[in-house]
Amino acid sequence: MAATYTFNPGPSAVYPAVRGYLQDAFDEGWLAAPHRSEKVTNLVRQTVTDLKTKLNIPQDYTVLFTGSATECWEILVQSLTPRRSFHLYNGDFGHKWLKYAQAQRPESTGVVFGLDEVPNFATLPQPLDSYDLVAITQNETSTATQLREGFILNLFNRLGNALLAVDATSSMAGINLKFIKADVWLASVQKCFGLPAGLGILVLSPRAVAQAKAVNDRAHYNALPAMLSQMLNHQTNYTPNVLGIYLLGRVLAEREPIKTVHQHLVDRAEKLYAFFEHNTPLTPLITNPETRSTTVIGLRGEAALIDEIKAKAKEAGLHLGSGYGPLKNTTIRIANFPAVPDAAFEALVQFFVKEFPG
Numbered sequence: 043m044a045a046t047y048t049f050n051p052g053p054s055a056v057y058p059a060v061r062g063y064l065q066d067a068f069d070e071g072w073l074a075a076p077h078r079s080e081k082v083t084n085l086v087r088q089t090v091t092d093l094k095t096k097l098n099i100p101q102d103y104t105v106l107f108t109g110s111a112t113e114c115w116e117i118l119v120q121s122l123t124p125r126r127s128f129h130l131y132n133g134d135f136g137h138k139w140l141k142y143a144q145a146q147r148p149e150s151t152g153v154v155f156g157l158d159e160v161p162n163f164a165t166l167p168q169p170l171d172s173y174d175l176v177a178i179t180q181n182e183t184s185t186a187t188q189l190r191e192g193f194i195l196n197l198f199n200r201l202g203n204a205l206l207a208v209d210a211t212s213s214m215a216g217i218n219l220k221f222i223k224a225d226v227w228l229a230s231v232q233k234c235f236g237l238p239a240g241l242g243i244l245v246l247s248p249r250a251v252a253q254a255k256a257v258n259d260r261a262h263y264n265a266l267p268a269m270l271s272q273m274l275n276h277q278t279n280y281t282p283n284v285l286g287i288y289l290l291g292r293v294l295a296e297r298e299p300i301k302t303v304h305q306h307l308v309d310r311a312e313k314l315y316a317f318f319e320h321n322t323p324l325t326p327l328i329t330n331p332e333t334r335s336t337t338v339i340g341l342r343g344e345a346a347l348i349d350e351i352k353a354k355a356k357e358a359g360l361h362l363g364s365g366y367g368p369l370k371n372t373t374i375r376i377a378n379f380p381a382v383p384d385a386a387f388e389a390l391v392q393f394f395v396k397e398f399p400g
């Protein structure tokens with residue numbers, strides 16, 4: 043039987059090597075290791091070191107482990123936002139983040155921008171630092187759009203005292219993010235890290251750490267002051283996902299530097315967009331090349347055609363991602379994540395050439 047591949051943008055394909063890592067985790071005694079033992083604190087320290095090295099995270103930034111990206115949103119509301127936050131978004135994940143913020147800080151507001159639009163600074167509230175935190179989604183998985191480095195830098199320069207928080211759930215470990223150009227970065231491992239779900243990553247700048255200390259949230263089990271002081275000893279205030287951290291460490295050890303991974307994904311995305319645009323009955327969902335995502339390729343078509351393509355692809359062992367929210371029936375999403383091998387994309391192209399030439 044031919045290989046099957048999944049292009050679902052989350053949970054997404056895991057690296058085949060994870061199978062062996064799981065066996066090793068069992069055999070090496072990680073599953074019952076006490077989380078305050080030297081064995082586990084050394085693992086946490088080494089994994090944080092490897093994350094910083096492989097992803098180019100500045101040495102003076104702090105890395106924390108959480109349960110999910112969603113948990114990270116809530117931590118930011120509780121521990122870094124005494125008044126309110128401002129959200130710039132164009133899709134479901136960005137909108138959900140705003141809703142979580144408003145549930146606890148009702149003064150939080152947002153501005154929606156178009157899928158083919160680079161947000162216009164004239165639409166932002168003035169001054170931005172009447173908000174504690176400005177929230178953006180670097181890669182909006184639901185709409186297959188991306189905010190480029192130049193935009194983030196420009197926004198960062200307009201913050202005043204506000205913090206810039208970036209959801210990079212579907213780009214961290216795929217895209218070479220400039221961590222120095224924001225105060226908070228959050229992600230989870232079931233997207234570009236190529237791992238099973240259940241571990242979130244929260245990266246804080248020194249400015250964000252200072253803000254956490256000033257706000258001094260003590261009302262939540264996952265309040266930042268407690269998490270930060272535990273992390274000084276490479277510990278957490280609850281029993282962490284040791285297996286997830288172990289798998290992350292193993293995957294990172296095998297990864298190439300992020301610059302190399304980034305270039306590979308950029309080249310692959312360019313080829314895919316060109317192929318789908320010219321050689322299939324589908325068109326890229328996002329028409330503006332400046333706002334297209336590198337890591338999640340969105341394709342648009344008639345609902346009946348989308349159905350037929352998905353069904354036929356599945357028979358051929360190719361699991362395409364469905365559209366999200368209002369785009370569910372008329373779009374397909376294809377994860378261009380590092381753990382999806384080139385062979386999968388070759389199979390995908392061959393499938394379209396044979397079954398759906400355009």
Ligand SMILES: *Cc1c(COP(=O)(O)O)cnc(C)c1O
Nearest residue numbers: 052110111112135183211212230
């Ligand atoms: C998947 C995703 C999330 C949610 O991640 P969880 O780990 O399930 O909480 C948040 N933001 C974006 C952009 C995502 O792609």
